[in-house]
Amino acid sequence: MCAAAPHPAQNPQGSRGSLEPGAAAREALPESAIAEILALRSKYPTLEALTLPALHIAQRVSGGWLPEAAIEAVAQVLELPVARVAGVVSFYDMYHSRPVGRHRIRVCTNLSCQLRGSSEILETIATELAVGAGEVTADGRCSFVEFECLGSCDTAPMIMVDDDYHENLTPERVRQIVRELK
């Protein structure tokens, strides 16, 4: 037999489950990160609007990617259904639901960069790191992906390493950049 049907009013969205699992989920994020998220409250008329900034924060404090526990924690803090938050995570290219390297390289291969040699840049990075796109080097140092236009077409070819743009690249220059990543 199945359990009693809940009356909708008694089962508001986002507050499923008892307190304990909620508390456990929140533990996936440091208190300081939760405080940083909730400090944004006054900037938006809804709690849900904090989703993107909260995921940026959660990803930053979780080693550059979003483990399931971190997604659940964000859902808990923002009182949202976790499936919805996970749907948001999977929608945006900058959120990662799988581990990434300590340094994340995004190689623009869109048309302007393609016209200026991005395929050779990509090739160089793949050879240098000896892993495929989306994979992490054995030492956890780097991962790289092909990326869509990063809005730096006048300095093509270019890559983004972590938060910084590296522009007007040549294979030699990019080799040097990759080697200098610790």
Added chain:
Amino acid sequence: MTGERVLMRNVGRPEARTVRGYREGGGYDALAKALRLQPEEVIEEVKRSGLRGRGGAGFPCGSKWSFVPRQSPKPKYIVCNADESEPGTFKDRLLMEHDPHQLIEGCIIAGWAVGANTTYIYIRGEYTKATRILEDAVRDAYDSGILGSNVMSSGFRHDIIVHRGAGAYICGEETGMLESLEGKRGQPRVKPPFPALVGAFGCPTVINNVETLCCATHILLRGADWFKAIGTDERNTGPKLYAISGHVERPGTYEYPLGVTFQQLLDGCGGMYRGRELKAFIPGGASAPIMLAADREIRMDFDTLAKAGSMLGSAAVIVMDETTCMVRAISRLARFFAHESCGQCTPCREGTHWMEILLHRIESGHGSEADLDLLARVVPNVGGISLCALGDAAQGPVRSLVQKFGDEIRANIRAGRYPMPLQRHFDQGAAA
């Protein structure tokens, strides 16, 4: 032809990133002037200027502002579209990195005009440097009494919140942006209702591109007549930023009166890369149908390009020389659109994917002429019936490829020339 730099006047003046430095160059005078006018007068001035949106659609800015109800029981919002993601486009990044206060000033003016006390600047997540600079500038503006509860002692309250995206082209679409701002997947909404009535958080909202808001600043300061005098005609007015990339000697952002010819742009950036021949160019970002070398004298304004079957779009000009494999070039754009389709509506979700498959097949040497014929028949179904403009955008470049390069592609298929050899850029000597 380059004339006065208006929008780019503070490029190369790092001190303009502070309120003090910006004011030294006449900054915030436009806002002060606007605050002395009635909001209706501000809207009227912008309407009269003929300013059309610089983000891609070219919608008249003053009209957009006037659609917002004067009286509203709900708060109203300005959302600045700084999600510059159209391949080939990088002009807004320049404006934000070099002259953040020009944008802030434009936001507050728009807020005053429509009665909005809050602006969200939705900036693409990858623009970390521009975000930092904008956030610093916003803080400075609060500290200087430019933002906050009493803007320039006028009694008007205005807040600006810099909101980072997270990597999704579709969030540049107005309602996709609103969904994203609200914390959801950036899936465009069914329209109507239009954002002017039901926008961010269900409230009346104006969404303007960065460059559009920057233009508004100058219109207020120097008047609609001054603005109107620049450009091709009364429907194509004002200064314009052109972002030029690809096979040219000096790619970059260039400011010209709206309606400069492509040839003038090309000359302005040092001509073709390594002196090669022009093969084709995309005049307005990845969504704009391709133009041919023979079109080089065309005026780069909204109406002339539309008449020629393409569009000004974001004025991102991608130049391709004689060595370019057109199928590879457009195949890359098709892959982009397939990757960026939000996935909710059928023609875009399935159609962009199908176009990508067909183009890849030809590019990689596995295609036949029948594939090209099929592509030609599939393409029209992708646009027109999609939920938002992405479907139309995605089919534009592919349609023009089939139309303008069909014979060339057919000949190449027959001669077994695909896949074309990769153009090496960095062979010894060339890298220097």
Added chain:
Amino acid sequence: MPTLTIDGRTVEVAAGTNLIEAGLKVGVQIPHYCYHPRLSVVGQCRMCMVEIEGMGKLQAACSTQVMKDGMVVRTNSTSADEAQRAIMEFLLINHPLDCPICDQAGECGLQDYSYKHGQSFSRFRFDEKRTYPEKERIPLGPTVMLNMNRCIQCTRCVRFTEEIAKTSELGFFERGAHAEIGTFPGKPLDNPLSTCVVDICPVGALTSTRFRFAERVWYLDKKPSICTGCDAGCNITLEHKAGSIKRYKPRQNPEVNDFWMCDYGRSTHERYRDLPRLAFPQIRRNQALQATGWKEAIDHLAHNLRSRRTEGAIAFLGSGFLSTEEAFLLTKLATAVDSPHRSIWVDSGPTRHIPNLQGGITGHDAAPNRRGAELAGLIPAPGALASEDLLLEGAAAQCGALFVADSDFGRAANDAKVVERLREARFLAVMGWADTLLARAADVILPVATHAERAGTFVNSAGRIQRFERAFPAPPQVRPAVEVLADLLSRFDTKWSTVTPATVFDLMAEEVGAFSGLRYREIAAEGTRLSGLSDGRPPAATDSAAARPAGPGT
């Protein structure tokens, strides 16, 4: 109200009505997948593109509202037709076309619209079909299986869990051609209404774990019925093959269950498959039950009801599974032997809530017809033996004869202690369909039709009387309870010799105030709200059954 023209037919609709609904009013069916009248309008499948005079582009009918007079809509113009054809092609290029093994086959939106709007050839290379590797059989929860390859991303299911069930287990993930639906790890689709997502899935992406591979749907016979899982009274379609029930599906009734029903209700037909059945009349002779004929069994029972009056009370114990007509005849029988001891036993069930536009309907009982049975007269007079006296306090020992109808009235029917108490009556008769412990204790057994094998009415928790139809005939030796009870009554009063549920109901309506003015054939398809009844329990019931007993085992 604005007037518009659709395919040449003019119709007046309330302002704000969308074109799909407006079309339905004049018999124009505009094809659609993502639109559902109870879910938010997302306009994303683009199947419902129509031409509207004066508008340059085709418009989605679902998201176009009629606001003012004079709109002229064409759903079958060349351009609308081309658009629909294009959408069909797009939807099918990546669809697996595994119809021969797909449960949805026969009731599939893709099949139906392909027939009407599709083309007969494919322009897509099969080897390039997008697939979701290892996502052909994903259990989303205990009741629903997902085959992602068949999904057309209409997101009805996602919206259902967000907007109707309000449990939000389902999400929309990834984007573009890789967009998919699913759950978050560790948070399965598990809510009382979960199987509704199978009903609203227009394709074979979501199938019911209960019904998967049970039967090809075109072999199923369908009858309108009422769920017996509780007293909410959900309208259902009973689907069976040659008398074997395969599934219950909700049948729309905006006043009751709207488009929905609960998972528990869907499972309730399984008792007819799982419980042993009473197949022929039996009489206890020399301690043992022996098969007998109907005439003999009825004569035997009538004789005992008459003759045992000297030995003690003659008590009648009905159940909430009786139809209103059966309950009325049982009441008549009690009257015929001058017995005030008539009551019903109803197990209380978990509260079940089904949302509808008015907020919803709630069931509390574990049987469908407490209110109908009580209105029909199965209420003990003050001082008479009530069901709780018989079951809980062992008052059966005071009975000369006890007639229990039906054999499956609740958990007590298989509770040895309770059966022992009831057995203390000098004579025990049991009418019913299930071979329970209680039936086996009886002196006479009258095997009757199951819910699917009879017709009649129930009165739900909100006081709405609803009719259900017979789906298939009872087995040869088994008779509908209405006939059996009338046969019994005829031993006391000849006017009752031949009856149908309709004739019983119409006679009852002449006698019982709650039904006055109603006729069986005139009960509306969506049921009829009985006037003068409050929501909840009928006032008459409050005397004797004020404290509803907690049933054994609760």
